[in-house]
Amino acid sequence: MRLMNWTRRGMLGVATGIAMTMGTGLPAAAETPPGVLVVGQIAEPKALDPAAVTAVNDFRILMNVYDGLVRYKSGTLEVEPALAESWEISDDGTVYTFDLREGVTFHNGSPFNAEAVKFNFDRMLNEDHPYHDTGPFPLAFFFSAVEKVEVVDDMTVRFTLNAPYAPFLSNLAYPTGLIVSPAAVKQYGKEFGRHPSGTGPFRFVEWRSNEAVVVEKNPDYWEGAPALDAVVFRPITDANTRTAEMLAGGIDLMVEVPPVSLSEFQNTDDYTVHEQAGPHVWFLILNTKEGPFADKRVRQAANYAVNKQAIVDDVLEGTAEVAAGPTPPAFAWAHNDALEPYPYDPEKARELIAAAGAEGAELTFYVTEGGSGMLDPVAMGTAIQADLEAVGFDVKIETYEWNTFLGEVNPGLEGKADMAEMAWMTNDPDTLPFLTLRTEAWPEAGGFNSGYYSNPEVDRLLEEARVATDQARRAELYKKMQVIVHEDAPWVFVANWKQNAVTSDKVENFQLEPSFFLLLDDVVKN
Amino acid sequence: MGGYIAKRLLSAIPVLMGITVIVFSIMALIPGDPATAILGSYATPENVAELNRDLGLDRPAPVRYFIWLGNMLQGDFGRSFSLNRPVIDEVLDRFSATLVLAGTSFVLCALLGILAGVVSAARQYGLADKAITFAVLLGISIPSFFLGMMMILFFAVRLQWLPVSGMYAIYGGGGLVDLLRHLAMPAIALSVVATGVIARLSRSAMLEVLRQDFIRTARAKGVGERRVIWRHALRAAMVSIIPVLGIQAGFVLSGAVYIEIVFQWPGVGRMLVDAILTRDILLVQGGVVFVAACYVMFNIAVDVAQSLLDPRIRT
Numbered sequence: 001m002r003l004m005n006w007t008r009r010g011m012l013g014v015a016t017g018i019a020m021t022m023g024t025g026l027p028a029a030a031e032t033p034p035g036v037l038v039v040g041q042i043a044e045p046k047a048l049d050p051a052a053v054t055a056v057n058d059f060r061i062l063m064n065v066y067d068g069l070v071r072y073k074s075g076t077l078e079v080e081p082a083l084a085e086s087w088e089i090s091d092d093g094t095v096y097t098f099d100l101r102e103g104v105t106f107h108n109g110s111p112f113n114a115e116a117v118k119f120n121f122d123r124m125l126n127e128d129h130p131y132h133d134t135g136p137f138p139l140a141f142f143f144s145a146v147e148k149v150e151v152v153d154d155m156t157v158r159f160t161l162n163a164p165y166a167p168f169l170s171n172l173a174y175p176t177g178l179i180v181s182p183a184a185v186k187q188y189g190k191e192f193g194r195h196p197s198g199t200g201p202f203r204f205v206e207w208r209s210n211e212a213v214v215v216e217k218n219p220d221y222w223e224g225a226p227a228l229d230a231v232v233f234r235p236i237t238d239a240n241t242r243t244a245e246m247l248a249g250g251i252d253l254m255v256e257v258p259p260v261s262l263s264e265f266q267n268t269d270d271y272t273v274h275e276q277a278g279p280h281v282w283f284l285i286l287n288t289k290e291g292p293f294a295d296k297r298v299r300q301a302a303n304y305a306v307n308k309q310a311i312v313d314d315v316l317e318g319t320a321e322v323a324a325g326p327t328p329p330a331f332a333w334a335h336n337d338a339l340e341p342y343p344y345d346p347e348k349a350r351e352l353i354a355a356a357g358a359e360g361a362e363l364t365f366y367v368t369e370g371g372s373g374m375l376d377p378v379a380m381g382t383a384i385q386a387d388l389e390a391v392g393f394d395v396k397i398e399t400y401e402w403n404t405f406l407g408e409v410n411p412g413l414e415g416k417a418d419m420a421e422m423a424w425m426t427n428d429p430d431t432l433p434f435l436t437l438r439t440e441a442w443p444e445a446g447g448f449n450s451g452y453y454s455n456p457e458v459d460r461l462l463e464e465a466r467v468a469t470d471q472a473r474r475a476e477l478y479k480k481m482q483v484i485v486h487e488d489a490p491w492v493f494v495a496n497w498k499q500n501a502v503t504s505d506k507v508e509n510f511q512l513e514p515s516f517f518l519l520l521d522d523v524v525k526n
Numbered sequence: 527m528g529g530y531i532a533k534r535l536l537s538a539i540p541v542l543m544g545i546t547v548i549v550f551s552i553m554a555l556i557p558g559d560p561a562t563a564i565l566g567s568y569a570t571p572e573n574v575a576e577l578n579r580d581l582g583l584d585r586p587a588p589v590r591y592f593i594w595l596g597n598m599l600q601g602d603f604g605r606s607f608s609l610n611r612p613v614i615d616e617v618l619d620r621f622s623a624t625l626v627l628a629g630t631s632f633v634l635c636a637l638l639g640i641l642a643g644v645v646s647a648a649r650q651y652g653l654a655d656k657a658i659t660f661a662v663l664l665g666i667s668i669p670s671f672f673l674g675m676m677m678i679l680f681f682a683v684r685l686q687w688l689p690v691s692g693m694y695a696i697y698g699g700g701g702l703v704d705l706l707r708h709l710a711m712p713a714i715a716l717s718v719v720a721t722g723v724i725a726r727l728s729r730s731a732m733l734e735v736l737r738q739d740f741i742r743t744a745r746a747k748g749v750g751e752r753r754v755i756w757r758h759a760l761r762a763a764m765v766s767i768i769p770v771l772g773i774q775a776g777f778v779l780s781g782a783v784y785i786e787i788v789f790q791w792p793g794v795g796r797m798l799v800d801a802i803l804t805r806d807i808l809l810v811q812g813g814v815v816f817v818a819a820c821y822v823m824f825n826i827a828v829d830v831a832q833s834l835l836d837p838r839i840r841t
Contacts, residue, residue, distance in 0.1 A: 032697055044800070047610045054564055136580040136607075138564050141573060193610045209619055210792035212696055232696050236790050237800070240675060245690045247683045403558025403805060410562075411571065446572045 032252065035229035037507065037525045039518070040242045040251035044210050044235040047193030050178035051124045051137045056372070056425070059175040060255065060518040061213055061233050065107075066178035066198030069098055069117065070169055072515050077279060077331055077427070079169045083112065083179060083199065093164030093469040100155045104222045106181035107203035114157040119182040121149045121159075131185050134192055139176040143168075164467035166474055167428040174427045175517075201226040201521040210235060226521040227509070246271075246502055252525060253510065254502045255518065259317035259376070265502045274501045276512035279330045280373055281323050281432070282423040284384070284492035287413040289452035292361040292393075299489040301352035302419075303342035305391040306384050308494055310344075315379045320495040325482040326437065327429050328496045330514040333471060334429035336479035339486055341493065349391040362394045366409060366420035371402035373423035375497060381421060384492075412443035412450050419492075420450065425516060429478050434462050437485060453490035530833060534826045541822055542815070546595060549814045553807045554587045560607060560805040581607055583807075594811065603812035608804045613812035617794065621816065623693055624793035626705075628782045630713040632775055635720040639774075640760075640767065642721070643728020647736060648755050658725065665722035670781055674715040674788040681711060691790035712789040716781055720774040727770045731763040738762075765836045772828035776821060 032038050045058045050066055053059070069084040081087075084098040104112040122129045124137045125146060145165040150158045161168065171177060184197035196204045199222070202215035213233040219225045234251060236242040239258040246254045247264065257265070257273070265271040286293040286302065293299050308322040324341040327334060353359055367381035368374055378399065385395045398417070400408060409420045424432045434441065439454040441447025458481055465477040486493075501518075503510050508524040561577035578584055585593075597604060603613035642662065646655045682690040693708050694700055735741065736759055744758050745751075783795030790796075794813055801809040 036697070038696060044609075046608050049610075052610070054568070136577055138561075138573070138577055139568065141568075190610070209616070210796070211692060211694065234692070234696060236691060237796070238787050238790065241678065241691050241788060241790055244675075244678045244683050248686060248690045250690050250692075250696075401558070403563050403803075404556075406562050407558050443571070446570045448570065 032232075032525075034506075034526050036232065037228050037230075037253060037520065037523060038232045038234060038251045039520075040236050040245055040254040041233050042235070042239075042242070042256050043237050045213060045233075048196035048204065048207070048213070049134070049193035050175045050180065051120070051140070052135060052193055053175070054138050056516055059516075061215070062175050062178060062196075063200070063517045064202045064231065064520050065196055065200045065204055065215060066175075066180065067200050068172055068174075068177045068179060069100075070173045070177075072173050072513065072517075074519075075511070075513065077170075077514055078333065079173050082173075087169075089469055093166070093467060094161045096159040096161070096168065097152065098157050098159075100157065101222060102155060104199050105220065106183070106197050106199055107218060108181055108184050108187075108197045110181050110183035110197075112179070112199055113154050114151040115154075116182050117157045117179060118149045118151050119185075120179050121146060123185065124176075131189070134185060134190055137176075139174075142171045142174060142176050164469060166466050166468055167430045170428040170430075173515075202228075202231060205230070221521070223521070227524045228520060231520055246504070249504070252504045252507050255499075257500050257502050259315075259319045262317060262319070262500070270505050272503050272505070272507075272510075274503065274510065274512045275319075275498045276500075276514055277321065277328070277330050277496055277498045278425065278514050278516045279328045279427065280423065280425045280497040280499075280516075281326065281328050281493070282320070282373070282375060282380075282421075282495040282497065283323065283326075284494065285409070285413065285420045285422050285451040286490055286492065287418045287451050288454075288490055289414055291418045292356070292358040292363065293418055293451075295356045295358065296488060297352040297356040298358045298361070299492075300342070301349040301356070301358075301391065302388065302492050303489050304345045304352070305349035305393075306387045306492055306494065307344045308341060311380055311383050312495055315376055315383055316495065316497075319500055320375065320497045323493040323496045325486045325493055326433055326491065327478060327482050330496070331429040331478075334475050334478040336482040339482055342489075346387075346391050353392060359392050360394060362396065363388065363418040364416070365395050365397050366405065366413075366417045367397050367399045368402050368405040368421055369399060371405065371423075373425050373497065374402070374421065375423070375495070377421050380494070384494075409450050410443065410448060412452065414452065422450075423497075427515065429474075430462075430466055433458075433478075433481060433485070434466060437481075437490065438462055451490055453488070455484060455488055458484055458488075527833075531826070531830060534829060538822045538826065542819055545818045546598075546811075546815055547591075549811050550587075550591050550594065553805075553810055554590075556805075558805055559583065560807060563803070563805040564608075594808070598812070598815070603816075604808035606801070606806050606809040608801070608806040608809065613808050616797065616809065617813050617816050620792060620794040620797045620813075621820075623791060624779070624782055624786070624795060626693075627709065627712055627716065627785070627791055627793055628775075628778050630709055631717040631720070631778050631782075632771075634713060635717040635724055635774065635778065636771055638717070639721045639724025640728045642725035643767075644732055644755060644760060646725065646729040647732030647759075648751075650733065655729075659729075662722040662725045665718045666726075668718065669784075670715050670719055671784040671788050673718060674712065674785055677711045677715055678788070691788075693792055712785045712791055715788075716778060716785045719781070720778050723777075724767070724770060724774055728763065728767050731766045732759055734766075735759045735762045761835070765832065768828060768832045768835070772825055775824055775828075779817070779821065 041057055043057050045061055046053050050062045067083045070079045071082040073080040083101050085101050087096055087098045089096055123131045124140045145161045147160045147162045152158050181197035185192045188195045194207055201218055201221045203218045205214040205216050207213045216230040217226055236245060242254055243261040245251045265273050286299050288294055312320045312322055322341045324339040329335045368377045381397055385397055388395045426432050436448045437453055438459050441449040442452055443450055461477045461481040465474045468474045499512055499516050501512055506526045509522045561574040565573055606613050606616055609616055642658045646658045649655045678690055681688045688711055689708055695704050741759055744754050782793060786793040786796040798813050
């Protein structure tokens, strides 16, 4: 009996000790002070050097630490002045001259001027630049049209392009175009990505690996100091854990709420759910070169056969809208509002398939397990498979991990598959169709037209839109392109994702941007 | 004894060399490359080739292997391209976090497991034995990540006793109490399965020993029951329990991957998962080799401990 007595007493002691250390004696989950906003991010950032990163997750931090020459006007994808107060474009569309904002300094005290702008672009684009080795710069091709950058005077800088390139301003507003402090790059070299210095509303304080990136108010911000004292970005990769942190009060703002968790935050005053459609489109690439989808009628049949509304409502729980065509409605000025999505009409699909003689065709369908912008690809793929089988196709799914998937899809579907899932988020209406729908963008030519779609009229429209500097003219060309592509159906147009976020009741003045960036300079935390 | 240890250390060298070959080959053979991972949607063949050249990945695999091995032997594990910092810094940072978690879990499961096993065996078929056997069965059957999520929901979200995730509080954090509050749930979730396994094997090892003649002799001599169990029987049973501890230490270390993801523990398991997904080759290779080396060393320590208890093993 002595053995049991000792054990019971011992266990009781240990249990009491644990309870006292962890439990009720101490304040519950740490509450963050007013003025400090804790953001639940989806991953650890790679680096805080805007020229070196590619992920939206990293952009969410960068946009608050740096400014670009231009930026997107709040609530739109249209460009407005930022570090450049104004600019002139030469008549032939190849020379851009920017007048820079006076009196702006970087967080480390060094001045912002034309030399700094030149340094930024030379570092990225010129292999002989002494600080080019602080790269690699994977998105440098956004500025591959830039032939040279010249300092006209201290506050004027001139970009010369090798050909007219309409998306240039929009690319400058993208995080790859954010301006870093040359002095900080020179000081830290390859370590600059962990010691960022920009001109933005918040300045960098510390980066605790895999715990938090902390930024604080820049009291000298040229547009007025932000309302928050500090922002803490916490990487929480697991979506369930992120939801739990939000419910427990460990974070004040959560991005990319999983559709299944949304109900936790709806219908309560404690949280606000924010939604914003963005420049995203989720589609199926169809192999137009060979097999059943070489026939336009069969491609249209696939568009009729897939119940997109059910996917959006049931699989994605309303976190997306049905896509009508290749251009997301978020590009308001370039989107053709007259375009209607293909209705769900299995009867019509069967008729078209019969007319094309493609009944019972076997289809190989590439599905990915997950990836940037892919939403819920396995569940969506399965729903699409069921819809296509309902109209008489025999669909075989092959599933790949994201990087492997890209390695299979990007070189082209020929000889391998009839269809593949894909999603894009872009910053300009030019990017996606130019890289994925032109004949010149077939994989062997270095593009992403993995389904080998080809229509000379679409090619002509896109090439003309790229060199046109007048926005109204560009819009007209893009709208025509969308009508043709809708009719030709090289893709099954499925969904446009609505980005979401949840804030606690202590957060005010927060709004999501169509660019999917996270801008916090006006946000208040009580 | 010194000879035995030296022999075991020498035999570890081919094991570690084998590990470098395997991890390098796996990273070279899996589809998808770092450039594709970095560029994502923008991975044109042209962009991929250019970025791979910048990353030094355009050389043939055997050349890259020997460069890597040569650098590593000089203590240079290379630079993680996705984190843009030296691999060894990252691995050491993260491994120390894993060590805190896995170490605590291991101590928990070893102590509780052996205790439960001994009590079970001493009270075979008694109430305590039945209760422990039931609890052990339950513990072995629950996946640790599921238990972790349930603990978060109950203790952190519902009761708000403990923080949901992380290793230190973001504000006003630091210090032992803060660490223990963050450590409690992941350490327990991680130790449950191993505790069950150790308890079961300790119970059967103890039962085996308790049937032997020297125990009857001890009891006949009039040695107290407590002393018989804890001094005579447990010492003898430890010879078969210790190798189980060694194996369970490996399970705890590998199980830490799931727990680190659920609880956002900044450990090496989560680091490796992220590194594999971004094809951060040098970080995966360096991390695996480092963890494997630690595990090999731990196993040598276990063997040495066992040989101290049972000199017959030292051959």
